Amino acid sequence: MSTTPAPRPAVGPRPVTIPFLEGPRVLDQDVARAAELTKYQVTKYYRDLLATSPYRDQLKHIVEPSVQELTSPGELDTSGEGDNTVVPGLQHKYPTTGLLLVTDRCTSYCRYCFRKRLVGKDTDEVTPDYGVVADYIGRHPEMTNVLMSGGDPFVLSTNKLEAILDHLLPIPHLTSIRFGPKTTAFHPARFEDPALPAMFGRILAAGKTPVVVSHFDHVGEITDEAAASVRRMRDLGVQYLNQGVLLGRVNDDPQTLADTIARLHAIGTRPYYVFQGRPVRGASHFQVPIRRGVDIVRGAMSRLSGIQKTFRYIMSHYTGKIEILDVVDGRLWMRYHQSPRPDRVGRLFSRPYVEGACWLDDLPKDGPDPTDDVTSDAPRLPVAAHA
Numbered sequence: 001m002s003t004t005p006a007p008r009p010a011v012g013p014r015p016v017t018i019p020f021l022e023g024p025r026v027l028d029q030d031v032a033r034a035a036e037l038t039k040y041q042v043t044k045y046y047r048d049l050l051a052t053s054p055y056r057d058q059l060k061h062i063v064e065p066s067v068q069e070l071t072s073p074g075e076l077d078t079s080g081e082g083d084n085t086v087v088p089g090l091q092h093k094y095p096t097t098g099l100l101l102v103t104d105r106c107t108s109y110c111r112y113c114f115r116k117r118l119v120g121k122d123t124d125e126v127t128p129d130y131g132v133v134a135d136y137i138g139r140h141p142e143m144t145n146v147l148m149s150g151g152d153p154f155v156l157s158t159n160k161l162e163a164i165l166d167h168l169l170p171i172p173h174l175t176s177i178r179f180g181p182k183t184t185a186f187h188p189a190r191f192e193d194p195a196l197p198a199m200f201g202r203i204l205a206a207g208k209t210p211v212v213v214s215h216f217d218h219v220g221e222i223t224d225e226a227a228a229s230v231r232r233m234r235d236l237g238v239q240y241l242n243q244g245v246l247l248g249r250v251n252d253d254p255q256t257l258a259d260t261i262a263r264l265h266a267i268g269t270r271p272y273y274v275f276q277g278r279p280v281r282g283a284s285h286f287q288v289p290i291r292r293g294v295d296i297v298r299g300a301m302s303r304l305s306g307i308q309k310t311f312r313y314i315m316s317h318y319t320g321k322i323e324i325l326d327v328v329d330g331r332l333w334m335r336y337h338q339s340p341r342p343d344r345v346g347r348l349f350s351r352p353y354v355e356g357a358c359w360l361d362d363l364p365k366d367g368p369d370p371t372d373d374v375t376s377d378a379p380r381l382p383v384a385a386h387a
């Protein structure tokens with residue numbers, strides 16, 4: 001007599017325990033995946049910083065997950081990165097700049113990341129073939145600089161960065177090579193790599209300017225170690241600028257923002273952008289209403305000297321980088337700082353302000369508006385390669 005084995009109960013993916021700030025919670029992996037939860041990973045250096053920093057209550061929100069991530073509404077690609085991808089891994093939204101996704105990994109993962117659709121995951125958005133990229137750039141002489149982004153480019157070994165440079169440095173019309181790391185805050189020891197001076201020296205020898213756009217969001221991140229790493233690289237001829245995000249519960253008060261800007265200036269990093277938080281799904285709880293943002297930025301500006309306030313308060317919108325200026329008589333005034341259409345740069349416009357608005361799309365149009373014709377697929381600068 002044969003016996004049929006009883007069917008095994010279906011085994012789903014093992015649940016995961018997420019150490020939310022509000023207390024650990026066990027989630028089905030499917031639920032975590034559906035919520036696009038960003039991977040939880042924090043460097044030892046940053047964990048030690050959190051343990052000792054007087055700013056712990058603010059800095060913890062940068063890397064520690066919150067249950068709000070499960071319900072915060074929004075999109076996963078708020079800036080139209082997919083639409084501006086011209087060859088795999090290369091975005092060409094603004095005529096002069098190419099943006100390369102060189103990795104989908106970071107040393108730690110920011111909970112507010114606007115690329116949470118890809119960071120810490122295996123994505124097909126990372127550049128697979130730098131020969132194809134170099135061929136595209138070579139046919140676009142209007143592109144004068146390339147930004148290596150991701151993910152964090154400095155999770156790649158210096159050898160891998162050098163291999164990417166093999167493709168970029170021979171392109172004559174590239175005048176600068178930019179890197180956009182947060183490693184400067186999460187793992188400054190990365191910049192002690194003895195191979196880095198030769199790499200930056202090679203960029204300089206090719207007649208191009210190496211630029212690091214660091215990502216410090218809070219004065220508490222600019223430790224002595226971080227400052228020393230910036231100084232070491234600056235001594236090699238690397239230019240430093242900083243971009244950060246205005247983040248609820250992290251840096252959304254004038255004094256913290258002013259202290260951060262002043263410290264950046266002190267270590268030789270030019271404050272460049274303070275971004276309005278984006279309406280990213282699972283991260284929009286970090287957004288600060290624009291009117292509050294304007295007040296915070298004005299309060300910070302009033303505490304800074306002229307040589308320190310070199311930054312702009314920017315909304316990186318689908319239609320371009322929009323500088324947020326002021327709310328006057330119930331209208332939000334803005335100006336295009338970067339646009340796919342150079343003729344739109346510098347153009348002022350306004351919309352009725354709605355209390356609590358955090359993004360341009362929260363504001364109604366009540367007349368002709370440059371966003372009508374500033375689209376990411378608008379005509380680019382005329383170039384021979386298009387002929």
Ligand code: SF4
Nearest residue numbers: 106109110113151182
């Ligand atoms: S380091 Fe940059 S890419 Fe990585 S999670 Fe933070 S913001 Fe996103």
